[in-house]
Amino acid sequence: MTQPILKARGLTKRYGKVTALDRCDFDLMPGEILAVIGDNGAGKSTLIKALSGAVVPDEGSVELDGKKVDFHSPIDAREAGIETVYQTLAMSPALSIADNMFMGREIIQSGVMGKLFRRLDKAKMQEIAREKLNELGLMTIQNINQAVETLSGGQRQGVAVARAAAFGSKVIILDEPTAALGVKESRRVLELIQDVKSRGIPIILISHNMPHVFEVADRIHVHRLGRRLCVIDPKEHSMSDAVAFMTGAQEPPEHPQAA
Amino acid sequence: MSQSDNFEAAASGAATDVASFEDTHKGLVGQIQHTLHVNPALVPLIVLVAAICIFGLVLGSKFFSPFALTLILQQVQIVGVLAAAQALIILTAGIDLSVGAIAVFCTVIMGQFSFRYGMPPAAAVACGLAMGTAIGAVNGWLVSRVKLPPFIVTLGMWQIVLAANYLYSDNETIRSQDIANDAAFLQFLGYKLKFGGAVFPLGVILMIALVLVLAYMLRSTAWGRHVYAVGDDPEAAELAGVNVHKTLMSVYMLVGFICGLAAWVMIGRYGSVSPSATTGVIGNIQAITAVVIGGISLFGGRGSIMGAFFGALIVGVFELGLRMAGADPQWTYLLIGVLIIAAVSVDQWIRKVTA
Known part of the structure; x- marks a missing residue:
C-alpha cells in the first residue's frame, strides 16, 4: 500500500472553550484530488490552516512524505512545497x-x-x-x-x-477556489485542477459546491464536529449521501477508509 | 450527475475572445484619475511646479533666482530628511510622532559625546546614528512584537526621548564656535558648495541622495515591495510569505537611523547643538504634513517617497514665497492647512479608481 504524502494524526486545536479540531486525522495520497467537505463551523478551515502552517495545532502530528514536519508559519509550509490558495486570496491590492x-x-x-x-x-x-x-x-x-x-x-x-x-511542488491546497467565480471561470479552474493533477501534484480541495467536488475529487473527506467522519468514494455515493453524512442526517458507512 | 443539470454546457457556445476594456470611454477625468493612481507623486509635483511658477510670476527675479530657490532647499533640509523617515513608517500604515525628538536627542549625543567625553567627532556621529537606530528598534519591537498601535508607541517615545534629551544634556547648548574649533566634523554637512548664486550645503545633497536611495529601495528591491505589502494588508502579506515582523523592524530601525542623519544635518544647518531646538516639538508634525501633502496615504501601502520630498518642498516654497511677498506668516499656516485637507481629498478620489 502506498504511503500518504501528507498525513496528520490526532490534530487538536482549541480557541478558548471552542474546540475547532478534535483529534482529527487526515490522509492525502500521492497524485490524488482529495475534497474536504463539511458544514459551516465543522473545522475545515482550521484543519487546512494546521496543514498549511497558518495555525499551530495544540496537539497532534503532521507528516509530509513520511517525515514529521513542524510548521510555524505559512512560509515554513511553502518551503516544504505546500502551496495554499486562501479564501481571502492573501494578495496586496x-x-x-x-x-x-x-x-x-x-x-x-x-x-x-x-x-x-x-x-x-x-x-x-x-x-x-x-x-x-x-x-x-x-x-x-x-x-x-x-x-x-x-x-x-x-x-x-x-x-x-x-x-x-x-x-507548489508537493501539495496544493485550494480553499473554496470557485466560490467567487462565474460559470465559465469555475470551469477553467476545474480544468486547471485536473491539469495540476496530471502533473502528479496532489490537491486538497475545500468546497461547498457538491457538483464541483463530485466531478473532480478522487476521494472525499467528510468533516464533522472537528474530526474526520469518514472518507467516501464519489463513485459509490451520491451527493445527497455526502450531504447526509456531513450534516449528521445519516450514519457514515462501516468502512471508514474507502480508498 | 444527470444531464439535466449540466448547466455549464450552455456556456460552451459563448464568445471565446478575451474581454477588452475601452479606456477611451472613461474620458479625460477618468484618464487623469488613472494616471494619478499609477503615479501618486504627480499631484504634489504639479502643485510644486505651479507654486513655484505663481510665486515666480508675482515676485519676479527676487524669488525666481538660483539663490532663493536653493535657499528653499536649505530651509527644508531637516524637514525633508525627517519626512523621508516618516514616509517609510506611514507606508507601513503606521505613524511616528517621535522622529523630531529622536533627531534632537541625537544632536545632543553627537555634541556631548565629543565635548563631555572627548570622543573624536566622527565616532560621536557614529554613536548618534547608533542611538537613533536603537530607539527606532525599540519602537519597532513594541509595534511589531507587542502589537501596540504605532501612534501610542511613538507618542510615548516622543515624551521619553525629549525628556531624556533634557535630563542628559542638563539643557546645555554647545556653541557654534566651540564646535567649529574643537569638533568641526560635526558641522561637516553645513559645508556649502556654491555654483554661481546657487548654494548647496552638503546637508541638502544628503537629503536628495537619501530620497533617491529610498526611492530605489522601495521601487526596485524585494524589501520595498514588502514594505508596501505590509502597509496594504499585513495578514495577506504574512500568508503570502512576507516576514512582517522583520520588515517592520527594518523599517523602524532605518527610520531611527535616518533621524540620526537628520541630527547631523541639523548641526550642519544651525552650527550649534541645542536640546531645546524646536524640531523636537514640531518636527514630527512638520514631517507628517510633508508626507500627507506628498500624497502618501495614511492608511498605508500607497504613495511614493518622492511625493513626501515634493511635499516638504511645497511647504518650503509657500513659507519663503509668502514671506518675500510680505504676507503675515499665519497665511502660510492657513494655506498649508488647506493643502493638507485637499491632499487627503485627492487621495480618496484616486482610490475610487479601484471601485
Missing part, C-alpha cells in the same frame, strides 16, 4: 499582479546590480507571471503590471491559483 505572484520569493537580477544593489529582475518576473497566467487561459488581463485591486473577483482568484500552481 495596491501592488501589481507580478508583484503579488512573486511576493516573498522575488527574483533578483544576476550580476553586479543584483548582488550589490539587490535589484529585482522585474522583466523576468513579469515574463514568468504572464506565462503562468496564459497557461491557465483564465485571464482576461492586458497588463501584468496593473494593480490587483483593479481586477474582478474572478480574475483575482485566477491570479492566486496561478501563483499556487506555479510554485
Whole structure:
C-alpha cells in the first residue's frame, strides 16, 4: 500500500472553550484530488490552516512524505512545497499582479546590480507571471503590471491559483477556489485542477459546491464536529449521501477508509 | 450527475475572445484619475511646479533666482530628511510622532559625546546614528512584537526621548564656535558648495541622495515591495510569505537611523547643538504634513517617497514665497492647512479608481 504524502494524526486545536479540531486525522495520497467537505463551523478551515502552517495545532502530528514536519508559519509550509490558495486570496491590492505572484520569493537580477544593489529582475518576473497566467487561459488581463485591486473577483482568484500552481511542488491546497467565480471561470479552474493533477501534484480541495467536488475529487473527506467522519468514494455515493453524512442526517458507512 | 443539470454546457457556445476594456470611454477625468493612481507623486509635483511658477510670476527675479530657490532647499533640509523617515513608517500604515525628538536627542549625543567625553567627532556621529537606530528598534519591537498601535508607541517615545534629551544634556547648548574649533566634523554637512548664486550645503545633497536611495529601495528591491505589502494588508502579506515582523523592524530601525542623519544635518544647518531646538516639538508634525501633502496615504501601502520630498518642498516654497511677498506668516499656516485637507481629498478620489 502506498504511503500518504501528507498525513496528520490526532490534530487538536482549541480557541478558548471552542474546540475547532478534535483529534482529527487526515490522509492525502500521492497524485490524488482529495475534497474536504463539511458544514459551516465543522473545522475545515482550521484543519487546512494546521496543514498549511497558518495555525499551530495544540496537539497532534503532521507528516509530509513520511517525515514529521513542524510548521510555524505559512512560509515554513511553502518551503516544504505546500502551496495554499486562501479564501481571502492573501494578495496586496495596491501592488501589481507580478508583484503579488512573486511576493516573498522575488527574483533578483544576476550580476553586479543584483548582488550589490539587490535589484529585482522585474522583466523576468513579469515574463514568468504572464506565462503562468496564459497557461491557465483564465485571464482576461492586458497588463501584468496593473494593480490587483483593479481586477474582478474572478480574475483575482485566477491570479492566486496561478501563483499556487506555479510554485507548489508537493501539495496544493485550494480553499473554496470557485466560490467567487462565474460559470465559465469555475470551469477553467476545474480544468486547471485536473491539469495540476496530471502533473502528479496532489490537491486538497475545500468546497461547498457538491457538483464541483463530485466531478473532480478522487476521494472525499467528510468533516464533522472537528474530526474526520469518514472518507467516501464519489463513485459509490451520491451527493445527497455526502450531504447526509456531513450534516449528521445519516450514519457514515462501516468502512471508514474507502480508498 | 444527470444531464439535466449540466448547466455549464450552455456556456460552451459563448464568445471565446478575451474581454477588452475601452479606456477611451472613461474620458479625460477618468484618464487623469488613472494616471494619478499609477503615479501618486504627480499631484504634489504639479502643485510644486505651479507654486513655484505663481510665486515666480508675482515676485519676479527676487524669488525666481538660483539663490532663493536653493535657499528653499536649505530651509527644508531637516524637514525633508525627517519626512523621508516618516514616509517609510506611514507606508507601513503606521505613524511616528517621535522622529523630531529622536533627531534632537541625537544632536545632543553627537555634541556631548565629543565635548563631555572627548570622543573624536566622527565616532560621536557614529554613536548618534547608533542611538537613533536603537530607539527606532525599540519602537519597532513594541509595534511589531507587542502589537501596540504605532501612534501610542511613538507618542510615548516622543515624551521619553525629549525628556531624556533634557535630563542628559542638563539643557546645555554647545556653541557654534566651540564646535567649529574643537569638533568641526560635526558641522561637516553645513559645508556649502556654491555654483554661481546657487548654494548647496552638503546637508541638502544628503537629503536628495537619501530620497533617491529610498526611492530605489522601495521601487526596485524585494524589501520595498514588502514594505508596501505590509502597509496594504499585513495578514495577506504574512500568508503570502512576507516576514512582517522583520520588515517592520527594518523599517523602524532605518527610520531611527535616518533621524540620526537628520541630527547631523541639523548641526550642519544651525552650527550649534541645542536640546531645546524646536524640531523636537514640531518636527514630527512638520514631517507628517510633508508626507500627507506628498500624497502618501495614511492608511498605508500607497504613495511614493518622492511625493513626501515634493511635499516638504511645497511647504518650503509657500513659507519663503509668502514671506518675500510680505504676507503675515499665519497665511502660510492657513494655506498649508488647506493643502493638507485637499491632499487627503485627492487621495480618496484616486482610490475610487479601484471601485
